[in-house]
Amino acid sequence: MDLSLWLALATAALLISLTPGAGAVNTMSNALNVGFRRSIWGIMGQQAALVVHVIIVALGLGVLVSHSPILFNVIRYAGAAYLVFLGIRQFMSRPVEDATAQATLAGEPGWSMFRRGMWVNLLNPKAIVFFLAFLPQFIRPDQPLVAQYSVVAVTVVVIDITVMWFFFALAAKSVRNFTRSAKGQRILNRCFGVLFVLLGGGLAILH
Template structure:
């Protein structure tokens, strides 16, 4: 991969990561509820899903999904349903003051990783996106393995940086609201509604 092509990939990756979506909402929610440092576990789960998407596209399965309306619809509605589930769970969650949260204990790293994985994995738009995006930066006449490693490595590193140092860091300012049950209810309502809004976009916008 030439330097100019890699710089184009770098710029495109930054723009993509900075675009708000379910991953960004999930990251901010984790940062507010579990803290900036521990929010990395949800981000890593999201990166694992990106790896799966690239492998799926590279293996040609992405083409099958994109050309099969039935398969695409099943994945699309499953993803939307999962986001609605997360939204409703946030909205209906019992609000607890910060001291109560500390007594109950923080969410486990595995739980945050798993949720991050499913948030990105159940997004068929990501498969279609990578299906259109990947060929722009992969040259079939050059060694494929090193190109794919550079491709996914760039995307993952950029996404981790943006998610952690932009979205998770931005959410730190909301942490003061979790010191009261009322503040936490408001934040849960806001972020739960955002999850449902993104789900509606995923299900209805083609």
């Protein structure tokens, strides 16, 4: 991949990552609950899903999803239901008032955050269809495909990690002191809960 094409890919990937979505909401929620540094676990889970999406498109399965309304809708509604579930759970979360309980909350296993982040991004068929339309713009059929898709995957992942961690998670870190009070926790839990539900509802009803 030549430099000009790669720069176009990097610019597009940056703009996509900066667009708020379920991944951004999940990242900010993790940063508030477990801290900026440990929120990387959820971000890495989201990247695992992005790699799967790239592989799906590279193997041609994205065409199958985009042309099969039943398969598309099954994945779409599963993803919507999962986001709504996360939203309700977040909305109903009780404030943690003592230091010991807060430490327990911050001790959520990394694998748990990784798995949640992966499912948030994975159960989004629109991402597959988007990559199906997006990736071919940066692939040259007359050049080695594996190498090109590898460059695309690494570029997208590195940029998304940077944006998620140093933009969205860092933004959440700036208001984390707000969560030290029960009232602050309740407000933020409800705000993020509503955001997750809205995202899930949007995924279910938008075409």
